[in-house]
Amino acid sequence: MSSSSPSPFRAPASGLVALRRRFFALFRGRPETTAWTLVGPGLSWMLLFFIGPLLLMLFYSFKQRGVYGVVVDGYTIEHYLRFADPLYLGILWRTLKMALSCTIICLLLGYPVAYVIAAGGRFKNLLLFLVVLPFWTSFLVRTFAMIFLMRDTGLINTTLLSLGLIDEPIAMLYTPFAVMAGLVYGFLPFMVLPIYTSLEKLDPSLLEAAEVLGARPVARFLRVTLPLSMPGVAAGSLLVFIPSLGSYLTPDLLGGAKQMMIGNLVQNQFTSARNWPFGSAASFIVMALVLVAVVGFLRKRDAGPGSVL
Amino acid sequence: MKRTPTENPVTELVQGRLSRRAFVEQALASGLSVGAVSAVLSACGGDTPKQPETPSGPAPSTDAAPAGGEMEKELKIYNWSDYIAEDTVANFEKETGIKVTYDTYESNEELIAKLQAGASGYDLVCPSGYAVQVLLALDLLDKLDPNQLKNRGNLAPSFRKTAFDPSDEHIVPWQWGMTGIAWRKDKLPVPPDSWAIFHNAELAKKMTMMDDMRDVLGAWLKYRGASVNSKVEAELQQAKADAIEARKHIQSFISAPVKAQLVAGDVWVAQLWNGDTAQATAEQPEIAWTIPKEGAIIWSDAMCIPKKAKNKRAAHAFLDFIMRPEVAASIADYTGYGTPNAKALEKMENPVALPTDEQMAKLEFQLDLGEATELWDRIWTEVKAG
Secondary structure, eight states: OOOOOOOGGGGGHHHHHHHHHHHHHTTTTHHHHHHHHHHHHHHHHIIIIIHHHHHHHHEEEEEEEEEEEEEEEEEEEEHHTTSHHHHHHHHHHHHHHHHHHHEEEEEHHHHHHHHHHOOTTTHHHHHHHHHGGGGGGHHHHHHHHHHHHTTSSSSSHHHHHHTSSSSSSSOTTHHHHHHHHHHHHHHHHHHHHHHHHHHSSOOHHHHHHHTTTTOOOHHHHIIHHHHHHHHHHHHHHHHHHHHHHHHHHHHHTSSTTOEEEEEEEEHHTTTTOOOOHHHHHHHHHHHHHHHHHHHHHHHHHHHSSTTTO | OOOOOOOHHHHHHHSSSSSSHHHHHHHHHHTHHHHHHHHHHHHHOHHHHOOOOOOHHHHHOGGGOOTSSOOEEEEEEEETTTTTTTHHHHHHHHHHOOOOEEEOOOOOHHHHHHHHHHHOOSSEEEOOOHHHHHHTTTTOOOOOGGGGOOOGBBGGGSSHHHOTTTTOOOOEEEEEEEEEEEEEEEEEEEEOGGGGGGGGGGTTTSEESSSSHHHHHHHHHHTTTTOOOOOOHHHHHHHHHHHHHHHOSEEEOOTHHHHHHHHHTSSSSEEEEHHHHHHHHHHHEEEEEOOOTTTTEEEEEEOOOOOOOOOTTHHHHHHHHHHHHHHHHHHHHHSSSBBHHHHHHTTTSSSSOOHHHHHHHHHHEEEOOOGGGHHHHHHHHHHHHO
């Protein structure tokens, strides 16, 4: 503690300094205390706002439905059994197909983009900037912009009509194509960025070695670049697949709400149907399926040679 | 908004626009007996004024509150977005000195969920008819004090004792509207006089229905002569079949945003509310609106006071304020919907006329479905799953 000044005005400061020293003394020689202090805020946040609501929903999914919403006394597993109905399984199946297609399209479109960006060149920063640019506006606004692009009297159709390339407008909006276009547009950056990160870390000397050893460009890509970028591909695929599985805005706005997805089903249960337990149960079933798929996927990959997500 | 002329010294005193001294002078001058004046003053709780009098201004004075308590200084209103004239709240604040906090929501479910979760912050909310029933069933609404609602007589009789509040004790109707058919006069040779228009393959992809289970199934129930609130399985199965048939021909299920497409001409026939259609007609005069011959849904949103409200006297003051003809007229002029205030209609330039008896016979209020909600939801999911 500072003893240089007897002035009473320094006393509070000295007290604070002392407090600070005592606080840091707690960590001396105790790495676990330091670790907990660093992790603590984030962990509490997750416990409070992620795990907490999740547990609440799990609890709700076993309760009886209240006629006017929320839940009433009594426990049941009927909401989980109800999901076995072909009606709901059909919606789930369609949603899975949609999310999988979206992931594959994003991968096919996103990998070359990530490759070009990672290869460097003059436009690297500009291209990266362009990938991130859409995040500057809200997803809702961008989806509405797609409506203006794709509708019968929208930009695409009026341009093609005025160029004489088509005689009547192509019906794009409110088709499965529009939903897929919206999903791919929305989630493409989530595929590009992780793949770019993996590709950028790739040691060029490995490619040189492959070349020296006689591998042609295609073989170099397939046997060196692609396997080493798999962590990025895996991360990107998960980042695209999971949110597209839960999307409900895009099918509503671009698909004309004619094709119900699992996200729309859950949303309806919490609003117009006032069946919170069934909505919770449906969410948990989807979550469990995703979890099983992801864990299985990662295990299989971890069993493979030298891959870390 | 037009400035309110001095109507009645008692009202003015209650609303805090008139000081006690000025009230006494005016009342005595207008021939009230001294006894009556003192009775009114004591009824106004003013025997021991908490604030010094301000004889010259409309300053808020706590002693100007009606019988039974003091007027609070703040008021929290929770209403649908874009559903009030731009100057309504400001004029109320200026007149009463009550500070208003005004929040908005987008769906009845959002409102119900908040009140169910125990939110106590709101003094006035504006649910639709069927949501009023839910809130009443959950015992979340307080009774209104008729003595504090002097302007209630301005309301049209068809909006009193409605099916969702038969006792007329809990609500002040705010705006009303109908869900019918909007159409482009320049694209269709004849008006669509029936819900059957949505089964017309020739208009494929040029039509939309609303993205709302109650409105879509309700329309098909009406089409077959059933109630929009039907709980009969066979009727609902028929409505489902009709809705699935319509789904083949319509371009999409879409609600309010269809306005832009009607204006652009992408959509020629749309199931839509009359007020939103009026907003679209302002941009494109070829857009018209009609009630199909089989009938349609009429709805009314209503102001209510939640049980947990903290500023109930201020809430009553606001309700009485919005029932003044000129205030109700300015609100309806802004929203494009109908006002339930019969006196306000006379003051409007472009009013939505009250439904005639003939129309009223074809229109039906939406009521809460209770236990049948689950059946409705399943049928709606089947329609949407295709």
